[in-house]
Amino acid sequence: MVTNIAPEVTSQVTDEALVQRRRAQFVAAAVELFSSQGYYRTTIQDIARKAGVSSGLIYQYVRDKEDVLLLSLLSVLDSYKQEIPQALAGLTDPLERCCVAIDAYCRVVDQRREATVLAYRSTKSLSADRRALIKVSELESNDLIAACLRDCIAKGVFREVNVELVTYQLVTFAHTWALKHWRLKELSTLDGYIEQGIDFFTQALLTPKGWRQYRKLLESRHSKADFRSRPENPAAE
Amino acid sequence: MVTNIAPEVTSQVTDEALVQRRRAQFVAAAVELFSSQGYYRTTIQDIARKAGVSSGLIYQYVRDKEDVLLLSLLSVLDSYKQEIPQALAGLTDPLERCCVAIDAYCRVVDQRREATVLAYRSTKSLSADRRALIKVSELESNDLIAACLRDCIAKGVFREVNVELVTYQLVTFAHTWALKHWRLKELSTLDGYIEQGIDFFTQALLTPKGWRQYRKLLESRHSKADFRSRPENPAAE
DNA sequence: TTTCTGAATGAATAATCATTCAGTCAACGT
DNA sequence: ACGTTGACTGAATGATTATTCATTCAGAAA
Numbered sequence: 001m002v003t004n005i006a007p008e009v010t011s012q013v014t015d016e017a018l019v020q021r022r023r024a025q026f027v028a029a030a031v032e033l034f035s036s037q038g039y040y041r042t043t044i045q046d047i048a049r050k051a052g053v054s055s056g057l058i059y060q061y062v063r064d065k066e067d068v069l070l071l072s073l074l075s076v077l078d079s080y081k082q083e084i085p086q087a088l089a090g091l092t093d094p095l096e097r098c099c100v101a102i103d104a105y106c107r108v109v110d111q112r113r114e115a116t117v118l119a120y121r122s123t124k125s126l127s128a129d130r131r132a133l134i135k136v137s138e139l140e141s142n143d144l145i146a147a148c149l150r151d152c153i154a155k156g157v158f159r160e161v162n163v164e165l166v167t168y169q170l171v172t173f174a175h176t177w178a179l180k181h182w183r184l185k186e187l188s189t190l191d192g193y194i195e196q197g198i199d200f201f202t203q204a205l206l207t208p209k210g211w212r213q214y215r216k217l218l219e220s221r222h223s224k225a226d227f228r229s230r231p232e233n234p235a236a237e
Numbered sequence: 238m239v240t241n242i243a244p245e246v247t248s249q250v251t252d253e254a255l256v257q258r259r260r261a262q263f264v265a266a267a268v269e270l271f272s273s274q275g276y277y278r279t280t281i282q283d284i285a286r287k288a289g290v291s292s293g294l295i296y297q298y299v300r301d302k303e304d305v306l307l308l309s310l311l312s313v314l315d316s317y318k319q320e321i322p323q324a325l326a327g328l329t330d331p332l333e334r335c336c337v338a339i340d341a342y343c344r345v346v347d348q349r350r351e352a353t354v355l356a357y358r359s360t361k362s363l364s365a366d367r368r369a370l371i372k373v374s375e376l377e378s379n380d381l382i383a384a385c386l387r388d389c390i391a392k393g394v395f396r397e398v399n400v401e402l403v404t405y406q407l408v409t410f411a412h413t414w415a416l417k418h419w420r421l422k423e424l425s426t427l428d429g430y431i432e433q434g435i436d437f438f439t440q441a442l443l444t445p446k447g448w449r450q451y452r453k454l455l456e457s458r459h460s461k462a463d464f465r466s467r468p469e470n471p472a473a474e
Numbered sequence: 475t476t477t478c479t480g481a482a483t484g485a486a487t488a489a490t491c492a493t494t495c496a497g498t499c500a501a502c503g504t
Numbered sequence: 505a506c507g508t509t510g511a512c513t514g515a516a517t518g519a520t521t522a523t524t525c526a527t528t529c530a531g532a533a534a
Binding site: 043044045055056059064065 | 520521522523524525
């Protein structure tokens with residue numbers, strides 16, 4: 001039996017819907033425990049206790065402990081792939097899309113700060129084949145950002161740069177908010193962090209033509225560089 | 238007994254020089270093993286075997302396994318604090334110093350790629366008090382970069398930005414070469430990565446006055462953005 | 475009701491390892 | 505020579521924990 005979520009992880013249990021529900025339940029408990037105590041310090045018994053089931057039950061839904069880690073990490077990456085397209089929905093201006101994507105990425109990272117750190121901590125604890133699945137998923141979510149960049153370049157808003165390399169800088173910028181939160185939280189708020197980041201990246205990338213659009217974009221927004229509230233939402237005005 | 242390297246780590250052995258030598262020996266073995274297998278999968282017996290000593294001996298030089306990890310991580314951070322000032326020695330132009338510092342940072346990271354990843358993987362496996370020592374050391378090495386930035390701003394070469402925040406972007410840029418090497422190595426060489434990074438950061442930071450200096454700096458260099466060979470080294474011409 | 479299926483339990487198993495410690499050895503001072 | 509000191513060894517100890525499996529149990533089917 002195989003779920004559509006993670007085809008590589010097999011389960012003893014036949015009821016597809018139940019598998020989904022149980023795994024989500026285990027992963028929720030596991031992400032919390034792995035994030036706070038780390039993978040190796042967390043026992044299957046811990047996860048079972050937090051999920052309110054017996055330790056043996058988990059082995060009906062995964063092959064081994066590493067499978068639980070794999071599912072946990074995939075769930076974190078999935079939340080990126082969920083939230084960013086959602087934030088972009090309906091937006092067409094390439095520059096705006098790019099700024100909103102960065103903004104959204106930083107905000108998911110902020111919401112799942114511990115889980116983001118977990119991904120950096122624990123991906124290497126996976127076997128090579130399982131790690132490969134993570135890499136694929138990571139590249140997919142990077143493509144959400146890369147597409148925005150390519151669009152801006154095609155429209156002459158950003159200068160010609162190595163898209164993939166700049167994508168990594170953007171992605172890392174978002175991740176850093178989680179990875180170095182112990183220090184960054186003393187230097188800035190999340191909003192301030194995003195604002196200075198977008199300021200920095202636009203400075204580095206905008207063409208003269210892009211600058212004109214950027215200024216227009218800022219005017220159509222409420223405050224300086226706040227990309228949270230959407231223009232079609234006049235309540236926030 | 239206390240060494241000057243890590244005052245918090247105590248040793249049974251009295252001979253100060255011996256303590257230094259043995260610890261260096263253990264740390265060399267440990268960094269290699271931790272990097273390739275991870276902290277928890279590496280046993281004290283593994284480290285002892287690789288270092289060519291008995292497992293019991295290690296406990297004459299550290300309190301527990303976590304101490305070995307602490308010393309290992311501190312040694313990685315120390316290599317940053319060694320190499321960057323060394324690369325900057327003799328240089329006075331603020332802009333040049335800034336570029337050279339970034340260049341040097343990326344190159345240490347490249348040399349100690351696995352160890353850099355180890356720092357991200359394993360810092361959280363330390364107890365809070367030991368982790369605090371790492372944080373202090375990290376801030377110290379960040380200051381090497383921050384000082385260069387402040388200098389450039391004071392001289393009007395860079396615009397006024399939040400120095401600490403930009404420092405983190407620079408530092409993270411260097412670390413990313415190690416963290417995402419599995420992908421980046423397919424996108425660029427180290428030299429290319431550094432070049433595009435410096436290009437990117439200067440675009441974001443330079444003032445008009447700074448631009449004039451930057452162009453002059455590039456001309457005095459051999460190829461475009463190669464900050465490796467020093468001008469006082471005519472052999473490379 | 476009785477039977478059957480498969481989900482769920484949790485005690486038992488089998489390893490794995492950090493840490494200790496009784497004992498060896500070599501160097502040195504007397 | 506001989507006793508002392510301190511580095512060093514490595515087998516033994518004691519915990520911890522992933523994984524298994526004999527059982528229980530609830531509900532569907534007959």
